[in-house]
Amino acid sequence: MQNRDNFFDLVYQVVRLIPKGRVTSYGAIANYLGLKSGARMVGYAMNASHSQADIPAHRVVNRNGVLTGKHHFPHPEFMQQQLELEGIEVKNDKILDFEKHFWNPNELNN
DNA sequence: TCAATGACCCGCA
DNA sequence: TTGCGGGCCATTG
Numbered sequence: 594m595q596n597r598d599n600f601f602d603l604v605y606q607v608v609r610l611i612p613k614g615r616v617t618s619y620g621a622i623a624n625y626l627g628l629k630s631g632a633r634m635v636g637y638a639m640n641a642s643h644s645q646a647d648i649p650a651h652r653v654v655n656r657n658g659v660l661t662g663k664h665h666f667p668h669p670e671f672m673q674q675q676l677e678l679e680g681i682e683v684k685n686d687k688i689l690d691f692e693k694h695f696w697n698p699n700e701l702n703n
Numbered sequence: 704t705c706a707a708t709g710a711c712c713c714g715c716a
Numbered sequence: 717t718t719g720c721g722g723g724c725c726a727t728t729g
Contacts, residue, residue, distance in 0.1 A: 600725090601726085623724085629724075630724040630725090631723095631724050631725055632724080633724060633726090634724070634726060637726065637727075641726095
Protein backbone atom coordinates (compact mmCIF):
# COMPACT_ATOMS: atom_id res chain seq x y z
CA MET A 594 0.00 0.00 0.00
CA GLN A 595 2.90 2.33 0.63
CA ASN A 596 4.48 1.49 -2.71
CA ARG A 597 1.78 2.93 -4.91
CA ASP A 598 3.77 6.00 -5.85
CA ASN A 599 3.55 4.91 -9.47
CA PHE A 600 0.36 6.39 -10.80
CA PHE A 601 -1.86 6.04 -7.76
CA ASP A 602 -0.15 9.07 -6.37
CA LEU A 603 -0.66 10.82 -9.68
CA VAL A 604 -4.37 10.12 -9.50
CA TYR A 605 -4.50 11.57 -6.01
CA GLN A 606 -2.57 14.59 -7.23
CA VAL A 607 -5.01 15.26 -10.06
CA VAL A 608 -8.10 14.65 -7.94
CA ARG A 609 -6.68 16.89 -5.25
CA LEU A 610 -6.18 19.62 -7.84
CA ILE A 611 -9.81 19.61 -8.84
CA PRO A 612 -11.15 23.11 -8.17
CA LYS A 613 -14.14 23.51 -5.90
CA GLY A 614 -17.38 23.35 -7.80
CA ARG A 615 -15.83 21.25 -10.56
CA VAL A 616 -15.94 17.57 -11.33
CA THR A 617 -13.98 15.21 -13.52
CA SER A 618 -14.28 11.69 -14.84
CA TYR A 619 -12.19 8.58 -14.43
CA GLY A 620 -11.50 8.45 -18.14
CA ALA A 621 -10.20 12.03 -18.13
CA ILE A 622 -7.76 11.25 -15.35
CA ALA A 623 -6.76 8.00 -16.97
CA ASN A 624 -6.19 9.74 -20.27
CA TYR A 625 -4.22 12.50 -18.57
CA LEU A 626 -2.01 9.91 -16.92
CA GLY A 627 -1.71 8.11 -20.25
CA LEU A 628 -3.65 5.05 -19.19
CA LYS A 629 -6.17 5.73 -21.93
CA SER A 630 -8.34 2.74 -21.05
CA GLY A 631 -7.10 2.42 -17.51
CA ALA A 632 -10.16 4.21 -16.17
CA ARG A 633 -10.86 1.13 -14.12
CA MET A 634 -7.60 1.52 -12.31
CA VAL A 635 -8.43 5.13 -11.54
CA GLY A 636 -11.59 4.03 -9.81
CA TYR A 637 -9.56 1.44 -7.97
CA ALA A 638 -7.17 4.12 -6.86
CA MET A 639 -10.13 5.99 -5.45
CA ASN A 640 -11.01 2.95 -3.44
CA ALA A 641 -7.52 3.06 -1.99
CA SER A 642 -7.95 6.79 -1.47
CA HIS A 643 -9.60 5.93 1.81
CA SER A 644 -6.14 6.31 3.27
CA GLN A 645 -5.92 9.78 1.82
CA ALA A 646 -8.45 12.08 3.46
CA ASP A 647 -7.39 14.91 1.16
CA ILE A 648 -8.90 13.20 -1.83
CA PRO A 649 -12.24 14.74 -2.85
CA ALA A 650 -13.43 11.57 -4.50
CA HIS A 651 -16.91 13.02 -4.58
CA ARG A 652 -15.67 15.24 -7.41
CA VAL A 653 -14.83 12.23 -9.51
CA VAL A 654 -17.63 10.58 -11.44
CA ASN A 655 -17.98 8.35 -14.44
CA ARG A 656 -18.23 9.48 -18.05
CA ASN A 657 -21.98 9.88 -17.77
CA GLY A 658 -21.66 12.17 -14.78
CA VAL A 659 -23.35 9.58 -12.63
CA LEU A 660 -22.29 9.06 -9.02
CA THR A 661 -21.36 5.45 -9.51
CA GLY A 662 -19.14 5.30 -6.45
CA LYS A 663 -21.56 6.98 -4.07
CA HIS A 664 -22.07 3.65 -2.42
CA HIS A 665 -18.47 3.66 -1.30
CA PHE A 666 -18.84 6.80 0.74
CA PRO A 667 -19.62 6.99 4.48
CA HIS A 668 -23.19 7.56 3.37
CA PRO A 669 -24.76 7.03 -0.06
CA GLU A 670 -25.98 10.62 0.04
CA PHE A 671 -22.66 11.99 1.21
CA MET A 672 -21.33 12.27 -2.34
CA GLN A 673 -24.40 14.07 -3.63
CA GLN A 674 -24.48 16.36 -0.61
CA GLN A 675 -20.85 17.33 -1.06
CA LEU A 676 -21.47 18.10 -4.71
CA GLU A 677 -24.49 20.20 -3.84
CA LEU A 678 -22.46 22.06 -1.27
CA GLU A 679 -20.02 22.88 -4.05
CA GLY A 680 -22.85 24.36 -6.03
CA ILE A 681 -23.29 21.42 -8.35
CA GLU A 682 -26.81 20.28 -9.00
CA VAL A 683 -27.32 16.57 -8.66
CA LYS A 684 -30.48 14.82 -9.71
CA ASN A 685 -31.10 11.11 -9.38
CA ASP A 686 -27.44 10.54 -8.51
CA LYS A 687 -26.51 12.30 -11.72
CA ILE A 688 -24.76 15.63 -12.18
CA LEU A 689 -26.75 18.22 -14.12
CA ASP A 690 -24.82 20.07 -16.82
CA PHE A 691 -21.98 17.67 -16.26
CA GLU A 692 -19.98 19.04 -19.19
CA LYS A 693 -20.47 22.50 -17.75
CA HIS A 694 -18.97 21.54 -14.39
CA PHE A 695 -16.53 19.17 -16.02
CA TRP A 696 -12.90 19.94 -15.23
CA ASN A 697 -10.20 18.69 -17.54
CA PRO A 698 -6.70 17.98 -16.11
CA ASN A 699 -5.29 19.30 -19.36
CA GLU A 700 -6.37 22.76 -18.27
CA LEU A 701 -3.39 22.69 -15.93
CA ASN A 702 -1.27 23.30 -18.99
CA ASN A 703 -3.13 26.45 -19.68
C1' DT B 704 1.92 -18.33 -8.86
C1' DC B 705 -2.75 -18.35 -10.61
C1' DA B 706 -7.32 -16.71 -10.69
C1' DA B 707 -10.83 -13.36 -9.71
C1' DT B 708 -12.42 -8.71 -8.84
C1' DG B 709 -13.00 -3.62 -9.43
C1' DA B 710 -15.94 3.77 -7.75
C1' DC B 711 -14.78 2.24 -15.99
C1' DC B 712 -14.99 2.93 -21.14
C1' DC B 713 -15.63 1.60 -26.02
C1' DG B 714 -17.40 -1.12 -29.81
C1' DC B 715 -20.71 -4.15 -31.91
C1' DA B 716 -25.34 -6.64 -32.61
C1' DT C 717 -32.17 2.22 -28.36
C1' DT C 718 -30.76 -1.39 -25.29
C1' DG C 719 -27.82 -5.24 -24.04
C1' DC C 720 -23.47 -7.90 -24.02
C1' DG C 721 -18.52 -8.68 -24.22
C1' DG C 722 -13.61 -7.32 -24.27
C1' DG C 723 -9.69 -4.57 -22.59
C1' DC C 724 -7.00 -1.76 -19.55
C1' DC C 725 -3.61 -2.24 -14.84
C1' DA C 726 -3.23 -3.18 -10.01
C1' DT C 727 -4.72 -5.33 -5.58
C1' DT C 728 -6.30 -9.21 -3.01
C1' DG C 729 -7.43 -14.22 -1.75
